Amino acid sequence: xxxxxxASESTPSAAEICAALDDPDCRExxxxxxxxxxxxxxxxxxxxxxxxxxxxxxLLTEATLLEESTEIRQDGHxxxxxxxxxxxxxxxLDDDQSLSVQIERPARTxxxxxxxxxSEVRKxx
Numbered sequence: 289x290x291x292x293x294x295a296s297e298s299t300p301s302a303a304e305i306c307a308a309l310d311d312p313d314c315r316e317x318x319x320x321x322x323x324x325x326x327x328x329x330x331x332x333x334x335x336x337x338x339x340x341x342x343x344x345x346x347l348l349t350e351a352t353l354l355e356e357s358t359e360i361r362q363d364g365h366x367x368x369x370x371x372x373x374x375x376x377x378x379x380x381l382d383d384d385q386s387l388s389v390q391i392e393r394p395a396r397t398x399x400x401x402x403x404x405x406x407s408e409v410r411k412x413x
Contacts, residue, residue: 300351302379302387308351309377313344317370318353324371326359345370352391353377 308314313336320333327345331338348354348370355373358366376392 299389299391302389304351305353305377305389305391306379306387308347308353311344311347313340314348314353317341317344317348318372321354321370321372324357324369326367326369328367330370 313334316334316336317330320330325333327338327341330336330345331341334341336344345354345356349356353372353374354370357369357371359369360366373393374391375394378390378392380388380390382388
């Protein structure tokens with residue numbers, strides 16, 4: 289299950305964030321994601337084998353660094369699109385000497401907020 293990067297209760301641990309950012313393939317994916325892209329589009333832009341790319345996309349979405357959305361196509365073959373889900377990441381030291389993480393998220397448009405609300409309504413019915 290993919291975490292919703294914009295839900296406040298879904299903030300991953302500092303260890304999860306650091307593990308994703310420590311991976312050179314994950315950093316390359318983030319660098320190449322100038323706009324939302326499918327895995328196929330990313331495969332063409334990155335020098336990462338497609339099977340590895342899918343594992344890295346999962347790691348990044350689980351760490352809430354990427355957002356996964358579905359592109360609806362008329363031919364019925366829908367595709368996942370990935371986009372960066374953060375503007376800034378800050379690591380800090382808590383009173384108990386453990387690492388804490390704060391993620392600054394981009395502002396959501398009215399359309400995105402409406403889509404989120406509709407998605408929640410559909411879950412309830």
